[in-house]
Amino acid sequence: MAAAERTQFFPTFGVEFEFALATLEPGKEDPHPNDPRQVYGLTPQKRSRTAYLDDDGNYDWSALLTVEKHIVGTLKRAGILVQGESELGGDTSEVSTSWVVSTDYTVDGPKDQPNYVWYPMEIQSPAFHFTEAAIQNVKLVCTILAETYRINVNESCGLHVHVGNMTYGFPLKQLKCLMATIWTFEPQLDSLHPAHRLNNKYCGSKRPSTTSNPPLRSSRRSRTPRTIIPSWR
Helix, strand or coil: CHHHHHCCCCCEEEEEEEEEEEECCCCCCCCCCCCCCECCCCCCCCCCCCCCECCCCCECHHHHHHHHHHHHHHHHHCCCCEEEHHHHCCCCCCCCCCEEEEECCCCCCCCCCCCCEEEEEEEECCCECCCHHHHHHHHHHHHHHHHHECEECCCCCCEEEEEEECECCCCHHHHHHHHHHHHHHHHHHHCCCCHHHCCCCCCCCCCCCCCCCCCCCCCCCCCCCCCCCHHHC
């Protein structure tokens, strides 16, 4: 019975947002004083010389974990089922029932706003069935983050939509159909993404001997804090 259950197909999806979160240290002037979103009090009173690295070239984990816990607390108070990566010992691979807040060292904050200290953050959704309730849950989390924090999304940030079969993996039949679809419609799928997300070391073409169609438009690096999903505001 267990083997038969693993071959069943229960399509699910999950989303993963990467963003830079702005903070200000005590005594630093707020570059946007009319913006009510929180920037003070998100990090320890004392931290290393940068948000990312300490004097030995390692991550300033104490500050990063403080930011992580602050986001977790904000979402929990709104009734969102959420955990921090630090609570899970750093392993989020088996988490499929709650949101997970973590850090992502590939995310960079803007370089032209020196007062802010930017933290590289990531948040992953649970595995959802595609329902209106699931879409509203994703929308709610994005709205809470965007209305609580000053967030910047730029070319170093990714938005991933994961499609799966809960935690069972894909049956062979569905894998064959998926690969046939990707191979056939790769140029059309590429047109949905900015140029810097195509044919890089993380996501190569399935057609190595051909050139995919250029994207419809490319994205530019954001220069001011903005929301994750501005169109939802």
